[in-house]
Amino acid sequence: xxxxxxxxxxxxxxxxxxxxxxxxxxxxxxxxxxxxxxxxxxxxxxxxxxxxxxxxxxxxxxxxxxxxxxxxxxxxxxxxxxxxxxxxxxxxxxxxxxxxxxxxxxxxxxxxxxxxxxxxxxxxxxxxxxxxxxxxxxxxxxxxxxxxxxxxxxxxxxxxxxxxxxxxxxxxxxxxxxxxxx
Amino acid sequence: xxxxxxxxxxxxxxxxxxxxxxxxxxxxxxxxxxxxxxxxxxxxxxxxxxxxxxxxxxxxxxxxxxxxxxxxxxxxxxxxxxxxxxxxxxxxxxxxxxxxxxxxxxxxxxxxxxxxxxxxxxxxxxxxxxxxxxxxxxxxxxx
Numbered sequence: 001x002x003x004x005x006x007x008x009x010x011x012x013x014x015x016x017x018x019x020x021x022x023x024x025x026x027x028x029x030x031x032x033x034x035x036x037x038x039x040x041x042x043x044x045x046x047x048x049x050x051x052x053x054x055x056x057x058x059x060x061x062x063x064x065x066x067x068x069x070x071x072x073x074x075x076x077x078x079x080x081x082x083x084x085x086x087x088x089x090x091x092x093x094x095x096x097x098x099x100x101x102x103x104x105x106x107x108x109x110x111x112x113x114x115x116x117x118x119x120x121x122x123x124x125x126x127x128x129x130x131x132x133x134x135x136x137x138x139x140x141x142x143x144x145x146x147x148x149x150x151x152x153x154x155x156x157x158x159x160x161x162x163x164x165x166x167x168x169x170x171x172x173x174x175x176x177x178x179x180x181x182x
Numbered sequence: 183x184x185x186x187x188x189x190x191x192x193x194x195x196x197x198x199x200x201x202x203x204x205x206x207x208x209x210x211x212x213x214x215x216x217x218x219x220x221x222x223x224x225x226x227x228x229x230x231x232x233x234x235x236x237x238x239x240x241x242x243x244x245x246x247x248x249x250x251x252x253x254x255x256x257x258x259x260x261x262x263x264x265x266x267x268x269x270x271x272x273x274x275x276x277x278x279x280x281x282x283x284x285x286x287x288x289x290x291x292x293x294x295x296x297x298x299x300x301x302x303x304x305x306x307x308x309x310x311x312x313x314x315x316x317x318x319x320x321x322x323x324x325x
Contacts, residue, residue, distance in 0.1 A: 017215075018212060018215050018216070018219070021211065021212070021215060022208070022212060025203065025208050025211065029202070029203035029207075029208065030201075030202045030203055032203070033201065033202065033203045034194075034198050034201070037198075037201075043201065047203070047204075047207055050203055050207070051207055051210055051211055054211045055211055055214050055215065055218075058211075058215050058218070059218075059266055059270075060266075062269055062270075062272075062273040063269065063290075065285055065290070124186075124189065124190060124193045124194075125190075125193055125194050125197050128187075128190065128194075139187060139190070142187075143187045143190040143191055144190060144191050144194050146191070170187075171185065171186055171187065174186045174187070175186050178186060
């Protein structure tokens with residue numbers, strides 16, 4: 001029995017696709033939202049992208065072949081969507097103008113800090129958020145979403161050993177960062 | 183504490199408290215989906231497009247890319263730059279039990295069902311005399 005059948009859904013019925021997405025949202029939307037935030041570091045953007053991700057799932061649902069679990073499949077779509085966003089013209093332009101603000105008088109800087117402190121209240125999380133994406137990704141999936149490295153490998157397409165190395169580097173980076181702060 | 187991430191989950195959980203995907207957001211997704219559902223009605227599609235797809239599956243099962251290539255050769259451009267739509271339509275026809283599909287290795291193969299073949303035969307017999315009846319026929323066939 002497939003995972004979807006287990007939760008009482010027949011994937012072959014179009015009338016049901018809306019119901020499937022609705023169920024997926026009930027089960028996983030908060031996880032996805034948090035995951036997306038870990039990439040984009042902004043709440044509203046994370047909400048917008050999560051919305052787009054579920055619409056994408058709806059469009060791709062008939063390509064889901066039950067070979068992986070629906071959760072793995074959903075995460076893969078979400079992560080690819082985030083990476084597309086981070087690589088997009090829109091995002092890079094936005095980031096560039098952020099950099100310009102750095103050279104301008106202090107007002108803008110304070111606004112930026114306020115946003116960060118609103119979004120990220122504690123230092124451990126903000127330290128994680130400061131890690132480069134490839135480290136942040138594996139840390140978040142492993143420690144927050146509690147996924148095994150094998151599963152993360154399936155989701156991201158990155159080799160398990162590479163993931164292990166990245167995790168090790170991430171720990172080192174974080175330790176030295178924490179030391180500096182103390 | 184050797185692992186600096188040991189407390190990560192609890193720590194992040196606190197940061198994320200109350201940060202959830204709201205009902206409003208969920209409804210926005212559902213609304214968008216409902217709008218897209220209209221693509222899932224036969225009347226949305228052009229008569230000729232439907233015909234071209236059925237023709238391309240007349241002799242053998244094909245996977246999406248093969249169908250798409252063949253449509254392209256026939257100068258059927260409905261799916262140009264919009265390949266996802268082809269799959270939507272294939273899925274729709276599958277639901278109408280005009281097509282059936284089967285996964286072989288990594289590809290999904292579509293073929294005409296017995297019902298689909300019968301339907302295509304009926305349609306060809308009636309031929310162009312009753313042009314425009316294809317969709318009605320399909321709706322009937324899928325009842």
